[in-house]
Amino acid sequence: MSTEPNARPSLAQRFKALRNLPPFLRMIWRTSAGLTIASLGLRLVRALLPVSMLYVGKLIIDEAVRLASLPGPFPAFEQALGSGLLAPLLWLLAIEFLLAISADVIGRLVSYADAMLGELFANASSIALMEHAARLDLEDLEDPEQQDRIERARRQTTGRSSLMSQLFGQVQDVITVASLAVGLMVYAPWLIVLLAVALIPAFIGESHFNTLGYSLNFHWTPERRQLDYIRLTGGSVETAKEVKIFNLHHFLIARYRQLAGKFYQANRALARRRAVWGSVLAALGTAGYYLAYAYIAWRTVRGDFSIGDLSFLAGSFARLRQLLEGLLVGFSQVASQALYLDDLFSFFAIEPEIGSKPDALPVPEPIQQGFVFEDVGFCYPGSQRWAVRHLSFELRAGEVLALVGENGAGKTTLVKLLARLYDPDEGRILLDGRDLRDYDLDSLRASLGVIFQDFVRYHLTAAENIGVGQVDAMDDQQRIEQAAQRGMADEVIASLPDGYAQVIGRRFRQGVDLSGGQWQKIAIARAYMRDAQVMILDEPTAALDARSEFEVFQRFKELSSGRTAVLISHRFSSVRMADRILVLGNGRVEASGTHEQLMAAGGRYAELFALQAEGYR
Template identity: 80%
Template structure:
């Protein structure tokens, strides 16, 4: 069993410096703008309520001082009462009673305001999470396919997804920091009146704890950043070990032990790294926090001494000791909170840096109108393409025409470049060399959405959406999702109508086993549903990239035959490993290792006796 990967692999981000941590605070203003955009009304309500609540602690503490002083004054009078009724009639207790009622009212108000703040911020957090998640999905949709095939961007996307859910507490923390800052000012004013040097003592005692907390917050961020690939592996292993898609092979091959051991190895490595950091944080945190406690008791002793000397009253002693204690707690919370906000601002970098990624494949500023209909077709001129970080060219020196209204078939062994060619045709990639022309103009001169709206593609690795049968077909033309007649016609064309008719709920039946009421389909049934998506789209170019691999030879032939019949006056591309199916195409391109090896009709290629004839005979021999 392989050992867990080392957390600090080369090329990963090192521990952020103090300067970088403070620079991360630049993420707070855009974060707050997003909070405000989620709901201005709830933002104002939360801040307004917190502002009121910020002054309640000092007010309640001062009223407490007045209560104690009043009680001490009454004791000093030496008046004795036989009953509470007699004391009340004397009128001496009324000031004390009104002070108690006022403090009780403030306590009730503080609790009520706290609950209202929690209510407002819970709703605000939910709205923020929803809005940010939507923005994440919308931005991800604009990125290039190449981006999603980059492991580093996958790590960044994974961290960004976590931030849409994991940073909602930052809002409450920032608002709470503002509330505590106002409360600190009110307490500090009270202390300045009695003993200004206590503020300096408090600051000196708390600075070491702040530095320590800031340091360990940064180390925690660095640990999470460095372990992002391993956490994605953990999630993958967990999903693989407990999902319907992999259940059959897990059982057949007894993979559960292997997967459990792989998960345990990765998880233990992450646990050990977290435990080491937690131990260091606990030790140094305790030591540095003791300095703050020492400062408090020095101040407490000083206030007690001044009270014994007669400089302060008992109420003053209570007020000052309470103020210093609360001020220490609040300042410690502010400093630690600021460190935590700075740490969480580092995490926000993951979110905003993802939003900052710009796609390379985009529409030009002034696109030319897409031809309707396509008159000439596509021309590949010396097209070459290489995947990022790949040494071998996926396509090279590719020159051919795809004429308007022509049914073209692509054949070749795995890795020949057939799917890559289709992706270039749909502008999922742009060529690294050469260009692709459509009706004599570079494909990059057209609006990107128009290009893709006029090209319908069903890939071999089509998605199985755990939605209703109608929605699975309707995603082929999202703006026609509610057009039942169009969905049924697309199903009929793809021979998927029989599949849907066999379902208990028909077109409204949830398919797939992810949800309780779902009904799973066979591989061939899923493929017919996927092919129906292509017929949903009123596209001028139709492409089937081996979507019939799970069908038997007869069913595939019928699908392709119908596809050719229904593709009249449309440009079509077929990719299949079954040569008996592609022979119906107007022209066949034979590809090998990214290059065009031969072109012609089935009869012409068989007569040439090249690779096509060789592969055709090898396949035909298997049926004899």
């Protein structure tokens, strides 16, 4: 929707950013039409109160002056009240009192409506951000530049609710300015021109420094992400052991102090310049006000205006100056915040490249032939090195295939391509003879049960940690318990104080932490929660001892009977139970066969097996 801003957005770019306001207002309207109407309606009434109160004040002064100028001594209060002499004054005082009460009540109602609408907007925009992030390609989420953009967008979901109040306040102030200007136009039209001219320098200055503030925050996004990371690392239970053992807190504090200090220095320099120039430019507006005030006083002394007129004009001019200054400065701030909205809407403008075709097919049930990689090549974005290239092999239906190879051989990349987290740059992947891209993406991923080596530790209950493997069956306790039994996590859960209802992880007070091996069993159970046609275990047993790993893979072999399965492990004692072993090296297949066949052929597999076996002697 918008282009990436440069170091200092030009005037044209700032005005262009105002295009973000209509979609922003539409988002607010969709959040709650009722609260939006209530806030604007209350502000409309509130906008007319200042001129009403000033005019009633003028009438009160004029009436008081009239009463004071009556000939002879003024009657006693009871007599004046009984004769009706004070009736006009008392009525005017009562009206002003009611206006003052109304202004206070309406102000509180506006604050309430804005607070509720702002809260709902923050929630709705946060949900929209999470929904859109879920649609994006893994490439977008792993790209540092996109991570900066996502971080800026995330800040806008909570930081831009103030813009809503400001925009609505601007509408209210415009109406108030119009009503006050009508009053001044009757007496001295040129005062409006004087006031506007006097305030232009302050507006230009405010606009300039708002733009500099945006540029500063924009270009410090990577450093602010670093600050957040260091703050989390220095106070996280996940990192506490290493931080203490290695005395990392000194290093982390020094790094945080260095980055935070640089950001503070940049902010302070900008704040100083803003304060100095803001004071100078604001003085011009003040000078314009007192020039007009002197003119009004002179006309009153000459008898052109009454004392009430003086009070009304002086009050109207003072309030008008304040409102016009606020409107000009507010417009500058709105234009600046519209630049920040670029961060939000540019994130929403990112479209995923990996998706389903309009005529996408459901994945066959059951899979008849399996998968075929035909001369597949893939290079991670921004990398000069091919992760895999000229990769060709078959994964037959119902087969348990093991992938082995040194780090960087392309094993995990192969799994990502199989799940269409990425699409190949060269070649193609077939499923039952059709290109993988011909199938519906949700259907494909629903057919896969995958546990990666860097599985997520959810700080939820044990049941929910397993249930996330099949979200629509999260409340199926029997299915969760069966998955736990298959993944050998049932014994782990039985040892927890609250069993399946126990929150695991130390992030929350009631949580109970697990060992690395226990976490892995929970994660493996998560894969079994899904009744998937293809099961993939990508190094899921690194924290398990040799016996536990053997038991897990033995169970995996039994439960994978009749299913297509992929097993990745560095332990050759485990992969030998696979129907076939694929040896990867430098992003391509170097050998394929059973354990016995590969050992007999020699080569990389036999060499790595011998090295590992030597380590156990």
